[in-house]
Amino acid sequence: MIVAIDGPAGAGKSTISRLVADRYGWTYLDTGAMYRAVTLLALEQGIAPGDADELGLLSRNLEIGFQPGPGGVPRVFAGCREVTEEIRSQEVTGNVSEVSAQAPVRDAMLQKQRDCAVDGNVVVDGRDIGTVVFPEAEVKIFLTASVSERAQRRRLELEGKGVEVAQDRMEREIAARDDYDSSRKVAPLKAADDAVLLDTTDLNIEQVVDRVAEIVEEKI
Ligand code: DC
Secondary structure, three states, X not given: OEXXXXXXOOOOHHHHHHHHHHHHXXXXXXXXHXXXXXXXXXXXXXXXXXXXXXXXXXXXXXXXXXXXXHHHOOEEEEOOEEOOOHHHOHHHHHHHHHHHOOHHHHHHHHHHHHHHOOOOOEEEEEOOHHHHHOOOOOEEEEEEOOHHHHHHHHHHHHHHXXXXXXXXXXXXXXXXXXXXXXXXXXXXXXXXXXXXXXXXXXXXXXXXXXXXXXXXXXXX
């Protein structure tokens, strides 16, 4: 079974997807981490976030891997190098929307993402999973929450890593990323027509996981 979980930044996709995958012993695929890995390497190699050709080449040649990590959070690898922490930097976050909007990058990632789900059950989170990558997914969820709630979650997450960011700045960044991801030409962020919309603004993690599990179990 394929469970596709899409939605804007900070809606809780990765936490929820990971916990749902854990509950059933299924694989979790974080597609945002893949775009982040491309962005990290592009920044290091001096490739501009709008240089579609060079980014396409980089993406096609990049081996992205995942391994189980502490607390269930997957470790991310670019080739043999672990990039789990580096792909979450502010610099990567600030450039990943533009990199991920380039068609050659998306083409390369689409193939890699489909390859990850050739057999077995998988929970996949991203922006275009239910619409483009796995339009035939048995379960499609569109997770969302208000901008202020999502900004607050991201801010607290960064605070936990010792990075202080003001709430209003975080809200502006989240809103800008939503705009960019939803208005790009290729595979924009949008809910699939057959996705279940789940607003998590007033729900805790356990409540959201239970609701997603209910939807999964209806399908099983
Ligand atoms: O979920 P995230 O914040 O790690 O995603 C990082 C960026 O990657 C996000 O701004 C848009 C892009 N992305 C995408 O375009 N398509 C996906 N399936 C996943 C992420």
